Amino acid sequence: MSAAIDYLRDLGHAVVTRHERRMLDLLLTRLQAMEGARVLGSPSERVAVVSFVLDGIHPHDIGSLLAQENVAVRTGLHCAEPVIRRFGERATVRASVGLYTTASDIERLVLALARVQELLG
Amino acid sequence: VSDIEALYREFIIARSRCTKHVGPLPSATGSATLHNPLCGDTITMHVELDASGAVVALHYEVRGCAIVKAVASVLADRVTGQPLERVRSWVRQSHAAVQGDERLGFPELEGMAKLPARQRCATLPWDSLDAALERSTRGGDAP
Numbered sequence: 001m002s003a004a005i006d007y008l009r010d011l012g013h014a015v016v017t018r019h020e021r022r023m024l025d026l027l028l029t030r031l032q033a034m035e036g037a038r039v040l041g042s043p044s045e046r047v048a049v050v051s052f053v054l055d056g057i058h059p060h061d062i063g064s065l066l067a068q069e070n071v072a073v074r075t076g077l078h079c080a081e082p083v084i085r086r087f088g089e090r091a092t093v094r095a096s097v098g099l100y101t102t103a104s105d106i107e108r109l110v111l112a113l114a115r116v117q118e119l120l121g
Numbered sequence: 122v123s124d125i126e127a128l129y130r131e132f133i134i135a136r137s138r139c140t141k142h143v144g145p146l147p148s149a150t151g152s153a154t155l156h157n158p159l160c161g162d163t164i165t166m167h168v169e170l171d172a173s174g175a176v177v178a179l180h181y182e183v184r185g186c187a188i189v190k191a192v193a194s195v196l197a198d199r200v201t202g203q204p205l206e207r208v209r210s211w212v213r214q215s216h217a218a219v220q221g222d223e224r225l226g227f228p229e230l231e232g233m234a235k236l237p238a239r240q241r242c243a244t245l246p247w248d249s250l251d252a253a254l255e256r257s258t259r260g261g262d263a264p
Contacts (some may be wrong), residue, residue, distance in 0.1 A: 058186035060160055061129075064236055068123040076160045090161035090184060119129060120187065 016099050020048040023097035023106065030110045036117055040087045051078070051092040054113065057120045059091040065119065069112040128232045129187070136191035136229070142198070146180035151257025155249040157241055162189050166249035170257050174205035181246065188233070188242035192219075195229055196246050209254065215247035216240075 008016065027050055031037050036055040054062060063075035074094040077084050084092060095109060146152075146167035154165040162185030169178040179201050181193045200208050211225055218225035221234030233243040 060186040060239065060242065061133075061188070064125055064239060065129065068125045077158070081158070081161070084161070119126065120134065 011099075019099055020097060020101075023101045023103070024048045024050070026103055027095060027097055027106050027109075030106055034110065034113065036121065037113070040089070040092060048098060049094060049096040051094045053089055053092055054117060054121070057116060059093045061120055062093050062113070062116050065116045066109070066112050069108065069115070071109050071112045073109075124235050128235060132229045132232060133187050133191045136194045137187035138190075139194045142180050142194065142201070144180050144182065146178055148178065149180070149253075149257075151253045151255070151259075153249050153252030153256055155245055155252065157185075157245055159241065160186070162186060162242065162245060164189060164193060164245055164249045166193075166246065166253040168250065168253045168257050170205065170254075174258075176200050176203055176205065176208055179250075181249075185245070186239075186242055188236070188239055189245055192230065192233075192243045193246040195227065196250060199227070200250065205254065205258070208250075212247055212251045212254070216244050219243040 024046065028039060031039050031050065031052050038053050038055070040051040040053070053059065059075040063073055066073055074096075076091050078092070078094055084090070097106070146169060148169045149167035150170050152165060152167045154163060156163045163183070164185060165182045167178075167180045167182075168176055171177045179197045181197065183190050183193055199211070214222065214225045215230070218227050218230045219233040219240050221231050223231060230243060233240060
């Protein structure tokens with residue numbers, strides 16, 4: 001824990017935040033450009049987490065197939081059933097980015113999603 | 122192609138799209154709806170038992186993932202026309218079957234052992250069948 005705190009302190013909060021913001025913007029851009037994908041919500045401020053759905057494909061099926069490509073996402077109601085219902089969905093896929101996320105990780109997610117669409121769409 | 126993708130390609134996708142037993146069943150002698158609050162899936166199972174206790178018809182209505190739909194489809198084919206006691210025996214073994222136990226003789230269900238996080242998707246149809254049978258044998262709960 002101490003080493004982790006030292007590491008983050010050495011990097012600086014601004015560096016971490018800037019990287020997350022860059023990765024988040026890339027993730028949103030790539031998802032919004034995908035045919036059949038819909039990102040939930042458009043908040044003025046967003047932490048580095050994005051909930052989305054693919055038309056006609058259940059999030060749990062997406063999650064299982066992404067896991068096989070070593071892409072880890074969370075699927076389901078995320079302990080937030082009322083807000084998921086508010087968006088008219090029964091479940092969603094949730095991807096997050098962080099300090100260790102790279103642009104190629106996001107491309108891998110997008111490619112894996114396209115493969116899921118090809119299989120189940 | 123991964124094991125999981127092969128399972129989807131070889132079993133789940135085709136079965137989940139089968140509509141042979143999908144829809145309401147006006148002649149049902151028992152119906153039950155189960156919901157999985159973790160993922161939002163819901164299945165309603167309708168069964169019709171005859172005087173001898175055999176399952177003469179089974180229909181289901183699902184809002185859920187491909188696995189719930191695929192397992193419900195396999196279950197419906199397997200159970201229709203079978204005597205109640207045999208069906209109840211399969212219901213009792215179903216949770217073990219989706220964990221890979223071969224006793225039930227459902228090779229497709231055994232594949233679910235590769236997806237431990239999705240076991241509930243595969244047992245939900247069986248549990249809803251169990252509840253529908255219970256209602257049917259208690260005197261009926263047709264929709």
